[in-house]
Amino acid sequence: MSTITFTLNNSQVTVDAPPMTRLLDLLREHLHLTGTKEGCGEGECGSCSVLLNGELVNSCLVPTLQVQGATVTTIEGLGEHTHLHPIQQCFLEEGGAQCGICTPGMILATHHLLEKHPAPTLDEIREGLSGNLCRCTGYMRIFEAVQQTAKLAEAGK
Amino acid sequence: MEQQTPQPITESKIVGVPTPRIDGPLKTTGTAMYSSDHHFPGLVYAWPVTATIASGTISGIDSSSAEKMPGVLAIYTHKNIGPLYRTPPSAGFSMILDERRPPLEDEIVRYYGQYVAVAIAHTVEQARAAAEAVKVTYNKTPHDTSDKLLDTPTIAGKLKEVTKRGDTAAALAGAAYKHDAVYSTPTETHNPIELHASVAVYKDGKFTLYETSQAVVNHRDVMAAMLGVPPENVQVITRFLGSGFGGKLWPWPHALLAAASARNLNRPVKLVVGRSMMFQSVGHRPAIDQRVQLAADKSGKLLAIQHDYVNHTSMLDDYDEGCAESTGFMYSCPNVLATSGLVRRNVGTPTSMRGPGAVPGLYALESAMDELATKLNIDPVQLRLLNEPEKDESTGQPFSSRHLKECLTVGAEKFGWAKRNPAVGSMKDAEGRTLGWGVAACTWIATRTDAEVNVELRQDGAARVACGTQDIGTGTYTAVAQMVAHETGLPLQRIDVVIGDSGLPPGPISGGSWATASVVPAALQAAQQARKQLLSLSTKTDGCPFKDKSVDELEFVDGVVRIKGQSSGGVPFAEILKTANVRSVSGTGKSTGLFGDPNQKFSFHSFGAQFAEVTWQPEIARLHVSRVVTVIDAGRMINPRAARNQIEGAVVMGVGMAMLEATEYDHRSGGPINASLADYIVAVNADCPNIDVTFLDYPDFNLNPLGARGVGEIGLAGIAAAITNAVHHATGIRVRNLPVRIEDLLVAPGNKTS
Numbered sequence: 014m015s016t017i018t019f020t021l022n023n024s025q026v027t028v029d030a031p032p033m034t035r036l037l038d039l040l041r042e043h044l045h046l047t048g049t050k051e052g053c054g055e056g057e058c059g060s061c062s063v064l065l066n067g068e069l070v071n072s073c074l075v076p077t078l079q080v081q082g083a084t085v086t087t088i089e090g091l092g093e094h095t096h097l098h099p100i101q102q103c104f105l106e107e108g109g110a111q112c113g114i115c116t117p118g119m120i121l122a123t124h125h126l127l128e129k130h131p132a133p134t135l136d137e138i139r140e141g142l143s144g145n146l147c148r149c150t151g152y153m154r155i156f157e158a159v160q161q162t163a164k165l166a167e168a169g170k
Numbered sequence: 171m172e173q174q175t176p177q178p179i180t181e182s183k184i185v186g187v188p189t190p191r192i193d194g195p196l197k198t199t200g201t202a203m204y205s206s207d208h209h210f211p212g213l214v215y216a217w218p219v220t221a222t223i224a225s226g227t228i229s230g231i232d233s234s235s236a237e238k239m240p241g242v243l244a245i246y247t248h249k250n251i252g253p254l255y256r257t258p259p260s261a262g263f264s265m266i267l268d269e270r271r272p273p274l275e276d277e278i279v280r281y282y283g284q285y286v287a288v289a290i291a292h293t294v295e296q297a298r299a300a301a302e303a304v305k306v307t308y309n310k311t312p313h314d315t316s317d318k319l320l321d322t323p324t325i326a327g328k329l330k331e332v333t334k335r336g337d338t339a340a341a342l343a344g345a346a347y348k349h350d351a352v353y354s355t356p357t358e359t360h361n362p363i364e365l366h367a368s369v370a371v372y373k374d375g376k377f378t379l380y381e382t383s384q385a386v387v388n389h390r391d392v393m394a395a396m397l398g399v400p401p402e403n404v405q406v407i408t409r410f411l412g413s414g415f416g417g418k419l420w421p422w423p424h425a426l427l428a429a430a431s432a433r434n435l436n437r438p439v440k441l442v443v444g445r446s447m448m449f450q451s452v453g454h455r456p457a458i459d460q461r462v463q464l465a466a467d468k469s470g471k472l473l474a475i476q477h478d479y480v481n482h483t484s485m486l487d488d489y490d491e492g493c494a495e496s497t498g499f500m501y502s503c504p505n506v507l508a509t510s511g512l513v514r515r516n517v518g519t520p521t522s523m524r525g526p527g528a529v530p531g532l533y534a535l536e537s538a539m540d541e542l543a544t545k546l547n548i549d550p551v552q553l554r555l556l557n558e559p560e561k562d563e564s565t566g567q568p569f570s571s572r573h574l575k576e577c578l579t580v581g582a583e584k585f586g587w588a589k590r591n592p593a594v595g596s597m598k599d600a601e602g603r604t605l606g607w608g609v610a611a612c613t614w615i616a617t618r619t620d621a622e623v624n625v626e627l628r629q630d631g632a633a634r635v636a637c638g639t640q641d642i643g644t645g646t647y648t649a650v651a652q653m654v655a656h657e658t659g660l661p662l663q664r665i666d667v668v669i670g671d672s673g674l675p676p677g678p679i680s681g682g683s684w685a686t687a688s689v690v691p692a693a694l695q696a697a698q699q700a701r702k703q704l705l706s707l708s709t710k711t712d713g714c715p716f717k718d719k720s721v722d723e724l725e726f727v728d729g730v731v732r733i734k735g736q737s738s739g740g741v742p743f744a745e746i747l748k749t750a751n752v753r754s755v756s757g758t759g760k761s762t763g764l765f766g767d768p769n770q771k772f773s774f775h776s777f778g779a780q781f782a783e784v785t786w787q788p789e790i791a792r793l794h795v796s797r798v799v800t801v802i803d804a805g806r807m808i809n810p811r812a813a814r815n816q817i818e819g820a821v822v823m824g825v826g827m828a829m830l831e832a833t834e835y836d837h838r839s840g841g842p843i844n845a846s847l848a849d850y851i852v853a854v855n856a857d858c859p860n861i862d863v864t865f866l867d868y869p870d871f872n873l874n875p876l877g878a879r880g881v882g883e884i885g886l887a888g889i890a891a892a893i894t895n896a897v898h899h900a901t902g903i904r905v906r907n908l909p910v911r912i913e914d915l916l917v918a919p920g921n922k923t924s
Contacts, residue, residue, distance in 0.1 A: 050204070089201075112643025143855060147855075148413060
């Protein structure tokens with residue numbers, strides 16, 4: 014067991030966990046933050062995407078020891094049911110969420126993408142979301158959700 | 171139960187209106203609860219041990235060191251799992267499962283990846299480590315995972331007749347224009363992004379099972395039978411499903427492992443099936459060979475269709491893909507024969523995958539039609555229009571609603587088909603890349619199954635609608651809310667939809683694209699019954715302005731009870747309930763299905779046309795599906811937004827089917843070798859074509875009062891053929907063995923490596 018302290022969704026947390034526990038399992042099974050989903054367990058599908066020190070990572074590939082002192086943002090840190098983040102609102106309205114299992118990862122990937130490219134081209138969107146698989150939507154509505162978010166942000170400036 | 175013949179509903183303020191999903195806030199915030207998200211005090215974890223041979227018997231299992239590992243609670247094998255039973259034969263839509271043998275039933279191994287033991291421990295890491303430490307020895311016997319299917323021994327010893335009319339052999343022998351080819355499709359794996367999972371809670375002889383299920387009521391019945399307990403001792407819950415595509419329709423062995431372990435240990439057990447295991451023991455679309463023979467006269471009129479298919483199945487179960495489902499009615503033709511055969515292979519049991527039967531069947535039939543059109547030198551759209559039937563010639567029934575010709579003509583117009591030069595490789599885009607244009611028609615069965623729905627109007631001003639169906643990502647939560655909103659006039663946000671629980675009134679499976687169509691009559695009826703009870707209460711409640719009025723004088727409009735036709739003086743229903751001190755009024759609706767009804771008056775099917783453009787760069791052997799136009803005739807869309815999602819997603823899955831997807835068996839071990847999302851390639855966002863979806867608006871009121879048929883599968887039908895037909899147009903190469911691979915195209919003219 015290791016004692017690990019890190020910032021999770023703006024709160025400091027300290028956990029005792031085996032150091033090689035996957036960050037994904039730490040979030041889901043130890044801390045019961047189940048918004049982060051497992052799709053493959055080998056970094057292919059992006060369902061378990063979280064932001065680690067602002068970078069997009071697959072939490073199934075991150076050993077817990079690696080988050081010591083780090084800042085982690087999960088879908089639970091982005092918005093709430095009653096007060097959605099603009100990305101969440103746009104995914105909802107544009108049909109970017111279908112079965113919903115890839116959605117949290119897709120939304121965090123979008124968050125990361127829009128930090129880098131506030132007004133992304135379609136190619137930048139494709140590139141930015143290339144690590145996140147969706148088997149339901151056919152992706153077009155997801156792209157539209159991203160574009161809509163960028164448009165809203167631009168209009169709100 | 172009051173039965174009534176419902177009137178068609180042609181006008182609605184909410185049905186047919188594009189509506190964001192009512193469960194969207196839960197999904198976008200990560201708070202929607204999927205099966206593996208459930209947690210309980212004392213929860214422990216299961217990890218299965220899977221067979222590393224494809225045929226043989228277990229000679230020994232040494233779990234002694236695994237049992238001593240940290241955190242390990244138990245290792246179960248066929249010797250100590252405890253009682254698990256087989257199910258009695260299924261009847262109608264009950265007691266269905268594809269792999270009938272309970273896990274760990276005996277020492278026999280019939281496919282690679284079959285469960286041979288399961289480890290239970292305090293953490294998932296401990297369980298997995300223990301599972302890997304279990305030493306299993308086998309007596310291996312030869313296995314067969316061959317994908318050569320036609321002309322190999324079938325289970326029945328001969329091909330079974332599926333549909334027949336006229337004299338196909340004579341017509342084929344005498345025809346001037348003929349086509350004869352074999353089309354092969356590989357094993358495909360559903361690969362929903364959500365892993366299959368079970369969280370089993372056992373308490374006082376009762377099971378609460380959080381399952382990844384597309385059919386909670388059937389799942390409950392099967393689990394009860396296999397666990398040997400009465401159905402009332404099992405509750406199955408699937409609040410949200412991370413899609414299934416048919417792979418989660420029926421229970422699979424892991425659910426039994428979790429439930430039996432929970433029972434044996436008397437504590438909650440979570441079992442999440444790993445992605446590699448999802449290529450082994452939760453079903454797949456089987457490998458299929460289809461021989462299609464067509465005959466036509468000079469004008470293109472079909473004279474004969476013969477369609478013989480053989481699919482693999484497992485060593486114990488007889489899964490028939492049903493590829494000839496649409497062969498008998500798709501076109502007008504006097505002589506039709508379709509046959510099926512099953513061959514045994516050492517593979518896990520196949521199951522329904524999105525559009526079972528029709529999707530691979532139409533790949534073959536619609537490819538053959540394209541090849542025939544080329545031989546006849548007739549435009550492929552014209553060939554289809556020329557052979558449009560007046561009625562379902564396989565049954566003699568009229569079509570309830572068939573607008574395939576309009577799908578083809580509207581699609582051709584939107585696609586720009588008139589500009590197509592039929593010469594192979596003759597069309598170029600602005601950048602000089604070769605274009606290929608292909609077309610295919612498609613169809614999918616429409617039907618209704620039994621459904622029961624309860625609607626409650628509550629004192630808090632909200633309605634609650636309950637049905638034992640489930641939302642697998644298709645939008646059932648929203649569609650059901652729209653139906654009740656239509657009937658009550660309440661806004662969607664005042665309607666609580668409760669589904670995904672086997673304890674609710676029994677609802678339809680989420681499969682076959684018929685959940686929506688099945689729920690419609692029962693939901694409307696339930697809301698009408700609740701309204702009647704509300705009006706009745708209004709006339710009997712002291713202090714209510716409608717006391718002693720007749721029910722017939724009242725109406726319920728936009729959540730308000732009022733004198734018929736009077737816009738003032740209405741009372742919100744919540745106030746009436748408060749005045750009466752009644753918490754809620756409710757109504758139940760119950761509808762009987764049409765599926766399998768021999769007295770059905772109509773042939774119910776949806777139709778569509780798929781137009782595909784591929785872009786081909788022979789110098790680098792790069793093939794891309796650049797554009798798809800899809801026109802769908804599937805009745806009225808209850809929620810056009812969700813329906814569009816379904817079709818677009820299906821088209822992209824069809825790009826995968828045509829170009830990428832195949833489960834490859836390593837014939838030495840018998841195991842699926844590309845059992846990961848890295849090696850089983852699904853279409854990703856870079857593969858997406860530009861997709862244009864059109865819905866023809868022909869409500870099918872013979873099916874239900876809203877005229878809705880369902881759109882889950884039809885978008886995938888025909889798309890693979892449209893793409894391979896486009897590939898031929900671009901390259902001159904006919905790929906009759908999916909998926910299209912670069913190596914198939916290396917011999918194409920203009921390819922530098924050829």
